[in-house]
Amino acid sequence: MQLLNTLYVTLPDAWLRLDNDTLRIEVERETRLRVPLHHLTAVVCFGHVGLSAPLMHRLADEGIALVLLDANGRFKARLEGAVSGNVLLRQAQFARGADAAYVLDMARSFVAGKIKNTRQVLQRGAREAKSADEAAVLIRRADDLAASLRVLPEATTLDTVRGVEGEAARQYFSGLPLLVRPDQREHFAMDGRTRRPPRDRFNALLSFLYAMWMNDCRSALEAAGLDPQVGFLHALRPGRAALALDVMEEFRPWADRLALTLINRGQVQADDFDLREGSVSLQGDARKSVVTAYQERKKDEITHPLLAQSLPLGLVPLVQARLLARALRDDAMPYLPFVPR
């Protein structure tokens, strides 16, 4: 399997056009980059980027995904060619979505994957903690998460599952700031998870990374032929990619880890953020280095426990989307979230 060759365009006011068999990026009529189309599986544009219709036609013909995100990485649109999705698979997906017992079971799986992976983040933090006190706090939080995980099988309604998930998230986010390097804690203080808008630097960085992971999960589901809007744990709502959010849960801890690495290594610093009336966002230049770090991280080889196969982290969403497709079609196949050992 090859890692998806994604071209991320973060340059504001870039203009993308077709030039024979290459994609050309211009800024103020000056060519900045040329990429042969056959190298690409996806083109992802952030914010104010323009592109020509002939290029769009060609991308559609070649089956190269075109994704438009806003400057903060949030999904706006995606261009799809004539062949898209798998109508039989979607039919199975809809039937499963109408089966309450099945929905509950799926929701438990997604939450279990998330809790296990977040727990690993805290446990590792406890092992590496400099002070015994902090290690003890982290271990206590990890134990709380273990308790949440154990009650999941007994959660008999979706609301209960969501409640367990919310409680686990609170426990986790109360421990996470202890993994920030002490001399950066003041700048990257975090008071739980704040989404819209993010109200501190840590949350702003997380939101940006989550948006990119989310987009990859969505693309993976689409590549596997699934409908990203028909989910299980997340309630259906027009405009919401509920299934992508479901699959994304097990990957959030990976984004959290990357955020911590960026902060602790000083690759992202306090003055990389715009602070306005309490809302915080990542600045343009810093966005670019976060995108680069994210792309690098996706190349890390990890072992998938179910496939007993080493593969780049960036491909795991696709592998999970395919496992999910199997689970939805086949009665004997449960869905297993990605939980590395």
Place this chain on the structure above:
Amino acid sequence: MDPISLSALQHWKYCPRQCGLIHLEQAFDDNLHTLRGQAEHARVDQPSVQSTKGVRVERALPLWHDTLGLIGKSDVIEFLPDGTPYPVEYKHGSRHKAPAIAACDDLQLAAQALCLETMTSRAVPEGALYYASSRRRRVVPITADLRKDVADTAQAVRQMLASGVLPSPLVGDQAAQRCKGCSLQERCQPQATPLLLAAARRSLFDPEA
């Protein structure tokens, strides 16, 4: 009756799930095998007519069989001086294949022979498989057993397509022998067997597992 592609018969014989992924779900993932196969076919896919020693050679001839509901294209058909069609199917790889796998090629060739018989009203008693890497032909008599197998397989494929149900992955010896060479392995995930998934599921809510 929607016609079935001749290649579907071969896919089905190799692995019903492979057949389902390609012909039901329209999935196709390139790997080395299929890319090599395409390079080989690029040459034989050009329609052309050649003649040597009274043998007329047709490439990329459209084939069909209305009663069996089959449709496809030949690699090469040689028309012998008496007009008898002689199908030759090109395969990458060598002719030393496990018998069960070679049988998939035989089936596809036999299906071509049956098409040619109804199209030309002439008996087609024999055809050949040409293996690119060993550059050898293997002659295949179109036996009664093969003819029956074509009809049975066509029916099985048709049933699968009508049901819309994707067949399960291969298991055991068959999986060990065939999945390695299958271009759809990554999409199919035969390693994640139902047993393995069930065990993993049981330990999902155990924090220490």
